[in-house]
Amino acid sequence: FTFLGKHYARLPFAIVWANEINVAACRTYRRNFQKEIICGNVWDVMESMPQADVLIGGFPCQDISINGKGAGIQGQRSSLYKAMVEAIKLVKPSIFVAENVKGLLMRHNRASLLKILDDFNTLGYNTTYDLYNSADYEVPQTRERVFIVGTTQEAGTFTPPPPVLAKDQWITAQAALADLEALEANPEINHIWSRANRSSDQGNRHLDANKPGYTIRAECHGNIQYHYNIPRRISMREAARIQSFPDEFIFEAKLR
Template identity: 35%
Template structure:
């Protein structure tokens, strides 16, 4: 059984994919030989959600900068989707050297102390290209200096059966002694490449009764009167995967890049996704529980890594370690 430590765990998208043993879109994702021994996040509501869904050895709400690595159990696999706001392509004007961008150093610190067989880091696509790739090189170099051979790939969740176009860079680090014995790590094949799961898998019907999810007539008129160069009213095609959902799902606007639903073109009826739909778009099973209000649930969902995508990454890692 592989012992797993999860940093920046959020509500548990990575951890559900790591552990396995869940169903999504009528498909069963088998349990992996993994045991979650420690999980940490700074968001209390996300930690509350994590505790509702996982039987973890120890789950703590803490700033990783203040966590002593000696308080973290030894592990075989260490995961971490360190916060990515500073690397986002949505707002390239943010300082890429601020404290949030430097949180990868905390993951390096823990990796260096605990020496897991494998670590897995995740981030947004933009991290690879900011400052002409210098930031990405810096991140890889830090992990390599810690004693790991790194492999990375830009993966699209839609290629793995998630009803969402969501590109994320995945970095897998193999401890050098293991890499020298087993050779290079190979990322999982893309089972749904060219055969993407449509949004209809998450949104079975457009019209719903709850008025709170519909945009007002004023919002629709504001969208129509917006400057022509603005992205607006990004109504999704149910026959295709959804565009990327974000952490501000509760504040989705018609005058933004946010994906929305057009319920009735003639009546100009638009609405946002419900929390259940948003969770399905991220490939969470329907029985996954979110603590807090709808607003905090939306944030947890938008910040998560799709469990199905991470299941395939973990599956490749398990097969690598067992060969």
């Protein structure tokens, strides 16, 4: 596939099972991957998981997020990491990857992090974690996320990938979005934008043309960032570009 004029090779893996609880996300998955996905609560469908070499998951982060309420893994949403523990027990992958927010590394979440690592280690995996900034890896967005990687003894030790770009080489918002500026609104390619008034909620910042985009949050409530050059909020397509989605990736969701 191609992103910002550069060609990338797809990883040599075949997806054998996928799950999501959000109906719109399931429709989007089916449209873009031409594969089936089980739509529903993971606890209700877990028994259908087949054996696999790699298991990838991201448990909800709202209770751990810097912008969240700080409930930690005892919170209703973030405690779903336990579902990933159970999934690993069932699937028995050689490698697993778990993603979460930077807030997991904050001092008040230290006990939560240690509990998560201990639960994964108890399953017999060599577990490591690192903080990554997506801008270091050719994504025009400064998104910092923690990736926990577990490997079996047979799989060997995981080596974190080094950054591809130095900070002064980061892809800017203007470099990623400039060719979309002259386009009229077009729902067929998700080039539509929220007309929500400015508020004191999260978001509402203007992109800096000379820096990568800010983190695109899971729940914007219409308060997504403003364009660096045009007097409007960024479109769904522009938000997708910032997150490195190819332009042919279409979202089956309504604009909020």
